[in-house]
Amino acid sequence: MTMNYTEGAPIRDTKAPEGPIEDRWEKRKFSAKLVNPANKRKLHVIVVGTGLAGGSAAATLGELGYNVTSFCYQDSPRRAHSIAAQGGINAAKNYRGDGDSIYRLFYDTVKGGDFRARESNVYRLAQVSVNIIDQAVAQGVPFAREYGGLLDTRSFGGAQVSRTFYARGQTGQQLLLGAYQALERQIAAGTVKMHTRHEMLDLIVADGRARGVIVRDMVTGEIERHTADAVVLATGGYGNVFFLSTNAKGCNTTAIWRAHRRGAYFANPCYTQIHPTCIPVSGDYQSKLTLMSESLRNDGRVWVPVKKGDTRPAAQIPEDERDYYLERIYPAFGNLVPRDIASRAAKNVCDEGRGVGPGGLGVYLDFADAIRRLGRDAVEKKYGNLFEMYERITGEDPYTQPMRIYPAVHYTMGGLWVDYDLQSTIPGLFVIGEANFSDHGANRLGASALMQGLADGYFVLPTTIGDYLANGPYGEVDEDAVAEAETAVRQKIERLLTNDGTRTADSYHRELGKLMWDYCGMERTEESLRKALERIPELREEFWKNVKVSGTADELNQALERAGRVADFFDLAELMCIDALHRTESCGGHFRAESQDADGEALRDDENFAYVAAWEHGAEGPVLHKEALEYEYVKMTQRSYK
Amino acid sequence: MNLTLKIWRQKDPQDRGRMVTYRVEDVSPDMSFLEMLDVLNERLILEGDEPVAFDHDCREGICGMCGMVINGVAHGEQVATTTCQLHMRHFEDNAVITIEPWRAAPFPVVKDLVVDRSSFDRIIQAGGFISVPAGSAPDAHSVPVKKEDADNAFDAATCIACGACVAACPNGSASLFTAAKITHLSLLPQGQPERESRAKAMVEQMDAEGFGGCTNTGECTAVCPKGIPLDTIARMNRDYLRASK
Numbered sequence: 001m002t003m004n005y006t007e008g009a010p011i012r013d014t015k016a017p018e019g020p021i022e023d024r025w026e027k028r029k030f031s032a033k034l035v036n037p038a039n040k041r042k043l044h045v046i047v048v049g050t051g052l053a054g055g056s057a058a059a060t061l062g063e064l065g066y067n068v069t070s071f072c073y074q075d076s077p078r079r080a081h082s083i084a085a086q087g088g089i090n091a092a093k094n095y096r097g098d099g100d101s102i103y104r105l106f107y108d109t110v111k112g113g114d115f116r117a118r119e120s121n122v123y124r125l126a127q128v129s130v131n132i133i134d135q136a137v138a139q140g141v142p143f144a145r146e147y148g149g150l151l152d153t154r155s156f157g158g159a160q161v162s163r164t165f166y167a168r169g170q171t172g173q174q175l176l177l178g179a180y181q182a183l184e185r186q187i188a189a190g191t192v193k194m195h196t197r198h199e200m201l202d203l204i205v206a207d208g209r210a211r212g213v214i215v216r217d218m219v220t221g222e223i224e225r226h227t228a229d230a231v232v233l234a235t236g237g238y239g240n241v242f243f244l245s246t247n248a249k250g251c252n253t254t255a256i257w258r259a260h261r262r263g264a265y266f267a268n269p270c271y272t273q274i275h276p277t278c279i280p281v282s283g284d285y286q287s288k289l290t291l292m293s294e295s296l297r298n299d300g301r302v303w304v305p306v307k308k309g310d311t312r313p314a315a316q317i318p319e320d321e322r323d324y325y326l327e328r329i330y331p332a333f334g335n336l337v338p339r340d341i342a343s344r345a346a347k348n349v350c351d352e353g354r355g356v357g358p359g360g361l362g363v364y365l366d367f368a369d370a371i372r373r374l375g376r377d378a379v380e381k382k383y384g385n386l387f388e389m390y391e392r393i394t395g396e397d398p399y400t401q402p403m404r405i406y407p408a409v410h411y412t413m414g415g416l417w418v419d420y421d422l423q424s425t426i427p428g429l430f431v432i433g434e435a436n437f438s439d440h441g442a443n444r445l446g447a448s449a450l451m452q453g454l455a456d457g458y459f460v461l462p463t464t465i466g467d468y469l470a471n472g473p474y475g476e477v478d479e480d481a482v483a484e485a486e487t488a489v490r491q492k493i494e495r496l497l498t499n500d501g502t503r504t505a506d507s508y509h510r511e512l513g514k515l516m517w518d519y520c521g522m523e524r525t526e527e528s529l530r531k532a533l534e535r536i537p538e539l540r541e542e543f544w545k546n547v548k549v550s551g552t553a554d555e556l557n558q559a560l561e562r563a564g565r566v567a568d569f570f571d572l573a574e575l576m577c578i579d580a581l582h583r584t585e586s587c588g589g590h591f592r593a594e595s596q597d598a599d600g601e602a603l604r605d606d607e608n609f610a611y612v613a614a615w616e617h618g619a620e621g622p623v624l625h626k627e628a629l630e631y632e633y634v635k636m637t638q639r640s641y642k
Numbered sequence: 643m644n645l646t647l648k649i650w651r652q653k654d655p656q657d658r659g660r661m662v663t664y665r666v667e668d669v670s671p672d673m674s675f676l677e678m679l680d681v682l683n684e685r686l687i688l689e690g691d692e693p694v695a696f697d698h699d700c701r702e703g704i705c706g707m708c709g710m711v712i713n714g715v716a717h718g719e720q721v722a723t724t725t726c727q728l729h730m731r732h733f734e735d736n737a738v739i740t741i742e743p744w745r746a747a748p749f750p751v752v753k754d755l756v757v758d759r760s761s762f763d764r765i766i767q768a769g770g771f772i773s774v775p776a777g778s779a780p781d782a783h784s785v786p787v788k789k790e791d792a793d794n795a796f797d798a799a800t801c802i803a804c805g806a807c808v809a810a811c812p813n814g815s816a817s818l819f820t821a822a823k824i825t826h827l828s829l830l831p832q833g834q835p836e837r838e839s840r841a842k843a844m845v846e847q848m849d850a851e852g853f854g855g856c857t858n859t860g861e862c863t864a865v866c867p868k869g870i871p872l873d874t875i876a877r878m879n880r881d882y883l884r885a886s887k
Contacts, residue, residue, distance in 0.1 A: 074699055075697060075759060135777070148786065149789065170704070170800060177799065506684060548687060
């Protein structure tokens, strides 16, 4: 096999303390240096992104007394895409007495991640989860409650206990508004300075430290320099590399990709989560895909016709001619198997020719049994807004006919490499939430993204960043470094605007996305990845020669914004394919067709791949640094949900 | 479908602005309204024109970023729907559709259909929160909350701050937006300590931003994509009066 990368020295997380796993976070909190309250004001932190991670981090750092500057590309910090998370947030409260515990949440998350996450990080996440619920309730987050006044919970994929707290189908919205309100309170108090409609276009690195960002004011087009003692990236995931995903239209990789180009290692870029329950694509004009919450799998039953090419309407297919394939193949977890498994199963039945709806790219998610058992009212109370959303988009009524669903790109487990302190390989650059790679291994369990974002922002980062800031302030920033970053940004904009091509950025993005979905999507092979690696550079070259961007640099210019983002997606796509090609095992969301067991399940290769792949941007191509993963507590086994 | 669009074009806040007519052809009824505009914009870019600027992000009806006045109605004529969730199957073939930005003095036009809604953020800054530093919260079960209160608080809390209520109100009032937040927090036991100061500060900020007063016309709730009920405004007024005594 020819290599498209070189291998560098192994990398280690030197910040996680030793000793019993339950004491490690306590130890780190105690060993982290503190900053005297009077000094905090003199320490300036930039936080980019205002979702659950960035919003909660900026609010908490402001509250602690640091001098914070926050940026978001939307018109208000409340619009970050965390707002769209539907189902819920996990926490090891064991309010049900159903056998849950911090250890069990830790165990489920390590196993769910297919043994590709760090034990220390995941254990801390499970510990902190209980504080998040307390914090959110105190802020007025209106979680669902039972008649006794206590909090309600539900079950989610990959777990056999009921530990998911929720606010109807709008949990992300309610948690984000909690963080947003805390942030606005700090803005009013003057501890946080907010810049909306600003997009980060480069990272300033001076004397080996992250010292600021170059941003573009998206209204005036002005290029601004902001310097600080530390930079926190909370800019979310890169699922939009596929063009069609459940991400918001504006979600992009530019912030973390620019940081990568400046020296931050990018870990496990190929780990993408394909969510099993999304509304299928309806036409080639489609601009995004919409998720139907995983919580629907609590009561919905997934099936396809037994016969291939059965085009009868669902209602006319008798019970014994339906294949409830998840219940059949995975009797222990049934419809609640983890996302990677449910997605692949859907792909398999569709590949067999048993898919439903236009193009045969869909499976049924059927609520008829739930409606019979619980009554329409009860189903409406639980899922009403989701059913409405489905009806609005498809024009079909899910109360009387089953939903049609199909997997879609939803979340990226990969991201910038961080140590236990959430610090990247560039000192002073911290990365939180979906933008880092840390806690979900090769597959994230449902209701764990909200947990991780808020754990990072409210509880972990505010402690660990203190250890770095305690040695600050870091003084004046080298002018040459700032000017160099600014010039690079200006040149890129100039180049995009002067190109007089014949295709729009969106049309290239669509083509790149299709290529990634076909060759680096739900199933990957050496052949498909090599094809992608041949085609991406060609397409990128064509993009730079032939893209057309109208308007000017000095105004609100949405065509320019998009073109800049697409340019970075090309480079990221290439690294994703290199990562996917080098990892010849299957694990979690990364399924290599060459590596499966006799039943077609993902087959890991722990002997050769029990490591985090941290990629350095090298002048001669990517350089791989391996961080070995060790499991002291959870024994590595082949995952089974049967 | 083939459509005629009359769209408000305004280069920047200083420009006077005007309606411009465009023709779009081969529109699929399954497209969302914004996807239909995407098709127009792709064409405009290739023709070297500037695409129509409009705000949007999640395109699933929850971020609150999109919003335009369609045929004179904020978010269009479909009930409880954001612009991004409006689909072309609700329009007739060969229809003429007018598309305008939110119009209200506290929402100045930035460009085309994009307006500045930062006044909403400032209303929240004035008091739309519960003051609770991270890490200081008691166990979540230490204070039970009646299910009914929690449900009603949730209903008010679903506001997405899109601003349709302001665009629809003949007075340009932000009462429904402000009342939704006041109601959400004042229904919960955790919101009690700051209940009066919150109502007072938020209402005063709303006035300071230049939003009009409420005269109970109810246009706001009629266009609200989340169906925030009008009685939240009565609750806001009660809390405000109590605070002003």
